[in-house]
Amino acid sequence: MDVVSSDVLFTVVIVLTISYAFVNGFHDAGLSVGNAVASRSVHPRLALIIAAVFNFIGALLGQGVAESVAVALVEFPPVENTVLLVLGAGIFAALVWNITTYLVAVPVSSTHCLFGGIIGAALVFGIATDAGLVFWTLIAPAFLLPVVALVIAYAASRATTRVLASHAPKPLFRHSRFANNVLSAFLGLAHGMQDAQKVGVVMMIAILAHTDPVGISHDVLGIAWPVRILIAVALGLGTFLSGWRMVRTVSVRMVTMSEPVKATVADAVSAGFLFVAAALLRLPVSMSYLVIASNIGTELGTPRPHVRGRFLIPVVAVAATALFIAGLLGAAVALPLYVLH
Template sequence: MTTTLFIVAVVVVVALVFDFTNGFHDSSNAMATSVATGAFTPKRAVLIAAVLNVVGALLSTEVAKTISHGMFDDSLIQAAPEMVLAGLAGAILWNLATWLFGLPSSSSHALFGGLIGAVIVAAGMAGVHWGTVLSKIILPALIAPCVAGLAGAVATRIAYRIARPTDRYSQSVFRNGQRISASMVALAHGTSDGQKTMGVITLVLVAGGYQAAGTAPQWWVILAAGLAIGLGTYSGGWRIMRTMGKGLVHIDSPQGFAAETASTVAILASSHLGFALSTTHICTGSILGSGVGRGTKVSWRTFGKMGTAWLITLPCAGLVGAVTSFIAVKGGVLGTLTVILMLVVGAMLIIRQANHNRVDFSNVNDADEVVVGRPTDPALGREPKTVDQVRKELVGAAGAADKELQA
């Protein structure tokens, strides 16, 4: 096995690991509101989202093409596939760090930032197509959340004019409608984020000389990336789901349906146009818009934390990507192994910290904040609930709500 082939194989594996982290990091985009309202049980929600993410990833490759031969100059990066590994390392570590704090930051921007930092170190500023970065990443990132928020607010106002908050039948219809709208968000997420790893793997195949520049992702790349993001989605990402479902606004079924519908339209439109924007930004904007449209209380403190994470994602992931790119590109095989070791150690430390205060399907709706430190509240150390217990609680909560409506 040649050195280049070894590095390309390593990068493909690491890219699929990133795709897995993307899945669990963004599973809340589709299902957080439905889990919060009880339209889906937590386990069923992530299973449906996982399957539809895979299906969505197989439907289109426009976003993959933007990443594989739109953002970077292929002629300047062919000798440095190591930089793609470095960019992925930066993205994975940022995804894990924000997951630890329960912050729904952008996996997409973590990936773009890591790759841009790595390419600048490996090939210089000329290696990045800045016009594409501005038109298909930066500008959509600024516009999309505002558009989604406005659409979510308008849709929520319309929903509450149609639905009667005290009418049991209306609430039941919207709860069932949420099952469809949340599923559509999961499908749309696959058409967007499911393609980004396809683009990265295609980029490294081109950089290593194993695929012609400008060609579409190969069938095995599409299938592997789709399965990886599906498995990641099924794992849950419960820490971020708690923030999205409980931390921003209190969500009822008509409101959740409106937010999910607005998100679906925005994501599918951006995927069709090849915009590599963040589904997290869109879904968060829709949820906030739904809260404003309904006139309910919005936790601007939580949104402030999220907004800060959004602003620093690109530069922070870019910095990590630049450092790891320097190590990998200058160090050859030894440098590549060093980057892999750094990635593994960093991931293990973050996961260990998260296990001090686990959030899973059994307690995702128990609070609206994610605690990072060691648990000091005895209640946090209780045994996890079983699936049956969670289902009974959700059914009981829905029954109590219906009784209140009847009263």
């Protein structure tokens, strides 16, 4: 017996989805501009404005990541309230874990938060998932690509250190700061291309469940332009209003990205990987993990590397458990809804 009307459920899910897009931008903004701010390449407030604008633009581009995500998500039954309850519980769980990690200044994958929460909620409602498909589409890229990024950042840092060793510092730093500004904007663009599509898919599933639950098909699922614009605005606004907790953790405390050349190398690697994953490979990946890996790899490639373990360990621990914790939270939120449903 349904204790809440489908219209109310639909409204709640849409509000939660928009809220998640906002929190996503708020949580990840410091990661996209952290190195540029730490190296004093750009004023902090201007950095957030640039990131917000390019997040908005990126959110309007592309469809490939959305298609991959739609295929990997659970096969929802043609029952409107069941779909909406699963989505609502999953998104709420993702919001809780995303906000919690922000408050303790530890970056987390918004991708793992969102899909972990939805998968956990789906299991409570008895909706099967293809574990192999989820692993190779959502989990493996999120962990394997950062490892590759770390290795490439290490090699690039070693090579850059040797090539630029004889260059005069002042012009080198000036050019590096300019390049870092461009790369931070590129990071914002790639982040928008990645994360907006994931949230957009969830909103489209909710809309289809409310209007035509029998018609939910992952083969034809596309993100409508009104949904793209709505998600883009929420993501950009969250980015613009963000703070500096993640900057301090990833670009100051864990490793120090105060040197413009080092910051530029790290941002070049992470931005490149994000763009390739979104535009060419069409794989959902985490900007958080790519930035962390690129920063660590770049630091390890310097003559006197210094990675602070007391800040790195919590970051690695959260990264390794994010999907599992989000799944547990999603299941915990979904259980009373299932009983009442």
